[in-house]
Amino acid sequence: MRYEAPTTTQEAANLIAREKGEAFVLAGGTDLLVRMKTGLSDPTLVVDIKHIPAMQDVKTTDSGTKIGAAVSGSRLNANKKLKKAWPGIVEAANLIGSDQIQGRATMVGNLCNASPAADSVPAMIAAGAKAVVVGPKKRRTVPVEKIATGPGKTSLAKGEIVESINLPKRTGKAGDAYLRFIPRTEMDIAVVSAGVNLTLERGLVKTARVCLGAVGPTAVLVQKAAKAIIGSKLDEESLDKMAEACSAACTPISDKRGTVEYRTKVAGVLAKRAAKIAFKRAGGK
Amino acid sequence: MTGTLVNTTVNGDAVQFACPTDESLMDSLRDRVGLTGVKEGCGTGDCGACSITLDGELVCSCLVLGVEANGRNIGTVEGLADGDKLHPLQEQFINHAALQCGICTPGFLVAAKALLDKNKNPTEEEIRYALAGNLCRCTGYDKIVRAVQAASKDLRKKK
Numbered sequence: 001m002r003y004e005a006p007t008t009t010q011e012a013a014n015l016i017a018r019e020k021g022e023a024f025v026l027a028g029g030t031d032l033l034v035r036m037k038t039g040l041s042d043p044t045l046v047v048d049i050k051h052i053p054a055m056q057d058v059k060t061t062d063s064g065t066k067i068g069a070a071v072s073g074s075r076l077n078a079n080k081k082l083k084k085a086w087p088g089i090v091e092a093a094n095l096i097g098s099d100q101i102q103g104r105a106t107m108v109g110n111l112c113n114a115s116p117a118a119d120s121v122p123a124m125i126a127a128g129a130k131a132v133v134v135g136p137k138k139r140r141t142v143p144v145e146k147i148a149t150g151p152g153k154t155s156l157a158k159g160e161i162v163e164s165i166n167l168p169k170r171t172g173k174a175g176d177a178y179l180r181f182i183p184r185t186e187m188d189i190a191v192v193s194a195g196v197n198l199t200l201e202r203g204l205v206k207t208a209r210v211c212l213g214a215v216g217p218t219a220v221l222v223q224k225a226a227k228a229i230i231g232s233k234l235d236e237e238s239l240d241k242m243a244e245a246c247s248a249a250c251t252p253i254s255d256k257r258g259t260v261e262y263r264t265k266v267a268g269v270l271a272k273r274a275a276k277i278a279f280k281r282a283g284g285k
Numbered sequence: 286m287t288g289t290l291v292n293t294t295v296n297g298d299a300v301q302f303a304c305p306t307d308e309s310l311m312d313s314l315r316d317r318v319g320l321t322g323v324k325e326g327c328g329t330g331d332c333g334a335c336s337i338t339l340d341g342e343l344v345c346s347c348l349v350l351g352v353e354a355n356g357r358n359i360g361t362v363e364g365l366a367d368g369d370k371l372h373p374l375q376e377q378f379i380n381h382a383a384l385q386c387g388i389c390t391p392g393f394l395v396a397a398k399a400l401l402d403k404n405k406n407p408t409e410e411e412i413r414y415a416l417a418g419n420l421c422r423c424t425g426y427d428k429i430v431r432a433v434q435a436a437s438k439d440l441r442k443k444k
Contacts (some may be wrong), residue, residue, distance in 0.1 A: 001305075001306045001307040003306040003352045023340075029350065030330055030348050033309065033348045033350070034330060036307065036330045037309075037328055037329055038329070048353060074342060097418065098333065098417050098418020099399070099400075099415055099417075100330065100333055100345045100418040101345050101348075101418065104342075106346075138371075184415040186414060187418065226431050271439055285340070
């Protein structure tokens, strides 16, 4: 196995594009090293992106906040400005694993690992986040919901890597929240999860995005659920409509964590609770 | 020496080792540096027995490549005591009998120290969350939590 630690994203993309064998990006390594240990992957090339300055930054500009692909969960947690603007994103990322995992794991790694139960992904999608993708020939910016295409599968072409996550600029009254259901209090994989992001105008929901996790092959952005609460004061009737739309959008599997029926019902319940938290955070009453 | 040369700092000392690129830092520390306080439990980041600090950040060394340690600062359980004088956490683990077989203990100590470095006076709940990545199959955690609470008190008294 070759180990490379380039200092630019372009170089990293070129290295992976040129590699004939199995090539992997190494960010936090919390998924990759497990794959290597258990024999699921046997890479011929690993490209460590942690020496690329652009990947290590959290930067807020006039157009929004850019989070580099190598920024760990514990660094997100230490960033007070980010926590204040996007508490839902940070709490979603911080739910992944233990403190030890947080010391290494990244949101982009979570995204590109493409688990349907990835915690940070519904929160990013609800936020309207975009991924900056760098390939050997060109750069492109795509909505986060376009990255994962199924369990363990992404739309990234060979040599394409995600350099950063761009969050839109926060203005006016806005709030986000992420909740997941697990049978324990800590260290578990989501049975169902929901991310909600909304803005308010004159006390009413002006814009909203609702995204569910672990109830389908990828995270599901539920436009009908958002529509149900837009224009409302988040009254019970709108919330019930939103929950119904969420349940209708679920296509889960039954496994040891939960049945189809259970996941479908809980998706609506969690979305309601997350919406209430987001509403309160936005200053809604 | 065969493999990739790695220059790193372990518990304040400059250390050099060579390892294959696909070797975990846990194996490098145990087999090449001789720091067997780093324990292998699961090898997949679930149990925390191999906990170390990397540039001050708590991590599972089984989920880090040895070659990634180049130029970094590593802290292991061997760096906790000051010569013959045990760290307050180590003393309180003994006082509270917070160990039986002992294989999880180095990981708990390193994780608890990482917590107390950041939070001088953690609540019981904060301690339990901070140690959720460390598994113990003998004692049942209560004694460990009490030991960390006592050590936190000792450390606050010292200053």
